[in-house]
Amino acid sequence: MTLLLFVEQVLNGLQLGVMLFLMAAGMTLVFGIMGLINLAHGSLYMIGAYVAATVQQATGSFLVGLLVALPVAALVGMAVEMIALRRLYPRDHLDQVLATFGLILFFNELVKIVWGPQAYFMAMPDMLSGSVDIIPGIPYPAYRLAIVATGLAVAILLYLLITRTRIGMLIRAGATNREMVNALGVNVDRLYTIVFGLGAALAALAGIMAGPILALEVGMGESILILTFVVVVIGGIGSVRGAFVAALLVGIADTFGRVLLPPAIAEMTIYILMAAILVWRPQGLFPAHA
Amino acid sequence: MLDILRRIVLWGGLALLCLLPMLAEALGEGFYITMMNRVLILALAAMSLNLILGYGGMVSFGHAAYLGIGAYTVGILAYHSDAWFGTESAFIALPAAMLVAAILALAIGAISLRTSGVYFIMITLAFAQMVYFFFVSQQEYGGMDGMQMWSRSDAGPIDLSDNASFYYVVLGLLLVLLYAKYRLVRSRFGLVLRGIRENERRMKALGFPTYRYKLVAFVISGAVAGLAGAMMANLSEFVSPSLLHWTRSGEMMVMVILGGMGTIAGPILGALAFLVLEDVLSEITQHWMIVLGPLLILIVLVARRGLYGLLDPKGEPK
Numbered sequence: 001m002t003l004l005l006f007v008e009q010v011l012n013g014l015q016l017g018v019m020l021f022l023m024a025a026g027m028t029l030v031f032g033i034m035g036l037i038n039l040a041h042g043s044l045y046m047i048g049a050y051v052a053a054t055v056q057q058a059t060g061s062f063l064v065g066l067l068v069a070l071p072v073a074a075l076v077g078m079a080v081e082m083i084a085l086r087r088l089y090p091r092d093h094l095d096q097v098l099a100t101f102g103l104i105l106f107f108n109e110l111v112k113i114v115w116g117p118q119a120y121f122m123a124m125p126d127m128l129s130g131s132v133d134i135i136p137g138i139p140y141p142a143y144r145l146a147i148v149a150t151g152l153a154v155a156i157l158l159y160l161l162i163t164r165t166r167i168g169m170l171i172r173a174g175a176t177n178r179e180m181v182n183a184l185g186v187n188v189d190r191l192y193t194i195v196f197g198l199g200a201a202l203a204a205l206a207g208i209m210a211g212p213i214l215a216l217e218v219g220m221g222e223s224i225l226i227l228t229f230v231v232v233v234i235g236g237i238g239s240v241r242g243a244f245v246a247a248l249l250v251g252i253a254d255t256f257g258r259v260l261l262p263p264a265i266a267e268m269t270i271y272i273l274m275a276a277i278l279v280w281r282p283q284g285l286f287p288a289h290a
Numbered sequence: 291m292l293d294i295l296r297r298i299v300l301w302g303g304l305a306l307l308c309l310l311p312m313l314a315e316a317l318g319e320g321f322y323i324t325m326m327n328r329v330l331i332l333a334l335a336a337m338s339l340n341l342i343l344g345y346g347g348m349v350s351f352g353h354a355a356y357l358g359i360g361a362y363t364v365g366i367l368a369y370h371s372d373a374w375f376g377t378e379s380a381f382i383a384l385p386a387a388m389l390v391a392a393i394l395a396l397a398i399g400a401i402s403l404r405t406s407g408v409y410f411i412m413i414t415l416a417f418a419q420m421v422y423f424f425f426v427s428q429q430e431y432g433g434m435d436g437m438q439m440w441s442r443s444d445a446g447p448i449d450l451s452d453n454a455s456f457y458y459v460v461l462g463l464l465l466v467l468l469y470a471k472y473r474l475v476r477s478r479f480g481l482v483l484r485g486i487r488e489n490e491r492r493m494k495a496l497g498f499p500t501y502r503y504k505l506v507a508f509v510i511s512g513a514v515a516g517l518a519g520a521m522m523a524n525l526s527e528f529v530s531p532s533l534l535h536w537t538r539s540g541e542m543m544v545m546v547i548l549g550g551m552g553t554i555a556g557p558i559l560g561a562l563a564f565l566v567l568e569d570v571l572s573e574i575t576q577h578w579m580i581v582l583g584p585l586l587i588l589i590v591l592v593a594r595r596g597l598y599g600l601l602d603p604k605g606e607p608k
Contacts, residue, residue, distance in 0.1 A: 031408070037408055037411070084587055084591075087591055088590075088591075091590075093349060093407065093408055093411060094343075094349045094543075095590045095594075097349070097351065097411060097540075097543070098540075098543060098544060098547055098586060098590045099586065099590040099591070101540045101543075101544070101586065102583040102584065102585070102586030102587040102590070103583060103587065104583070105579040105580075105582055105586070106579070106580055106583030106584055109577050109579035109580040109583065110580060112577065113577055113580070222536070222537075226415065226416070226419055226536065229412045229415060229416065230412075230416055232412070233408075233409060233412045233413065233416075237408055263427050264424060264427040267423035267424075267426070267427055268420045268423055268424065271416045271417065271419055272420070274413070274416050275401055275413065275416070275417070278401070278404070278405055278409065278413055279401055279404065282404050282405045282409060284409075
């Protein structure tokens with residue numbers, strides 16, 4: 001493998017990794033705090049992408065699309081939380097899996113009705129459509145670099161939000177002992193809704209950024225959803241730090257697997273990785289409630 | 291009162307199942323035989339999932355893997371029918387499908403059962419995805435598009451290509467396995483399994499090697515799902531990765547819950563209700579999923595014990 005290819009693949013791996021992190025952060029927070037497995041997390045990713053693509057087509061601006069789609073997805077997430085998911089927090093995981101599976105069916109069909117079954121393509125923002133020399137003589141698409149930068153920036157912001165702000169403190173406290181937080185007079189219901197909205201916005205951000213690279217289609221949320229599961233499980237359910245490490249690990253492993261291994265095994269790389277890690281550490285790399 | 295009603299539904303249902311091909315013939319609606327074939331095969335699959343989900347408390351989200359590998363075993367054996375190991379005989383292909391599915395379940399179960407809770411749900415899903423992608427990448431066997439079989443398996447004196455005979459074979463298998471499961475969950479093994487569902491730590495403290503019990507149940511369940519897959523391949527004379535898609539695993543779980551988890555007849559009711567619902571709703575609108583999704587959420591929220599629970603409201607899971 002030449003240096004060029006190596007650097008390129010590392011960047012591709014990072015790009016997939018930060019996307020997975022954006023998805024996994026929301027999912028792992030929701031799990032860690034509310035104890036909810038949300039299969040419909042991928043639906044928010046899909047909704048974010050579709051809304052952004054529609055607004056972009058209408059206004060011609062990627063940025064406007066992004067700025068509209070993020071709050072829309074957050075609101076959809078919060079509405080779903082208040083209508084349906086809230087009732088599932090005390091239920092067992094089986095009920096949660098089934099009900100959110102129902103949500104997936106609903107959202108997929110909804111998107112099919114509103115946008116039709118055909119695939120959509122999203123234009124890349126003009127400013128980022130070129131390429132940049134990462135090392136002199138090695139060009140790399142600027143858009144993909146922007147994804148990596150955005151993902152890392154969001155990771156840092158999320159870290160600051162969780163460790164340095166009041167809401168972050170409540171999130172951490174809620175994850176440790178929700179009854180106590182409730183007893184101390186915090187409106188836990190509202191906290192949960194906010195956390196869910198935050199997770200939805202992060203998922204939508206991943207979907208919007210993926211838009212110009214992948215085609216938008218019904219069911220696009222599910223392929224990334226399963227990868228996100230892998231990340232969350234490897235990282236340790238409930239741990240944002242674990243999700244970050246695992247996301248990069250999975251991103252890099254998947255990218256290199258595709259280059260180095262025969263196709264039949266390449267598709268399975270990350271699942272093998274996950275099985276190996278779970279055999280070694282059944283609670284994931286960074287168990288949140290150890 | 292309900293006890294009588296339950297008996298009427300169960301025995302009446304059984305009588306109806308036995309007479310169905312003749313009724314369909316008389317009505318000139320051959321379509322119903324094909325549809326009921328699908329119902330019974332999926333009931334078989336749901337029943338196998340119910341053993342670990344309903345009685346063992348193991349939420350496996352990867353049951354499509356066994357269904358799919360059972361189907362592919364039949365398909366691949368038939369595909370190589372010229373080679374020394376290929377065969378179109380049902381007497382070899384069906385047991386082979388069960389064996390291969392059992393081996394897969396042994397491998398997956400041995401690793402997955404080390405974990406529990408959400409980890410178990412996700413790792414079984416991940417393994418099923420591995421199997422899915424494995425078959426997607428098998429170009430020789432049609433890759434993503436799947437492969438057509440020349441004909442249904444050859445079962446000697448029984449002509450499987452006739453839909454009515456096929457139906458009776460599936461019904462026979464289902465009833466035999468239903469009875470076997472009825473005996474199994476009442477045996478010492480079944481009691482231990484149900485004990486594990488209620489409180490694994492206590493069973494461990496009582497000295498039961500719970501991991502081994504769970505693994506055996508997992509393997510039996512996988513083998514029966516493999517048989518269901520083999521029959522599915524025979525029914526449609528077609529195998530493709532769509533049998534392995536993760537939504538299949540979800541659907542099977544829905545059938546079990548819909549019918550009534552941890553009940554003997556529940557999965558059959560569930561499979562029937564699911565397919566009838568699909569049929570009825572898709573008649574009304576092509577976007578039937580938009581109704582099914584919220585319906586599913588509603589069922590989870592309000593009708594926790596499934597259809598069988600309606601017939602037997604106060605009864606213990608049996």
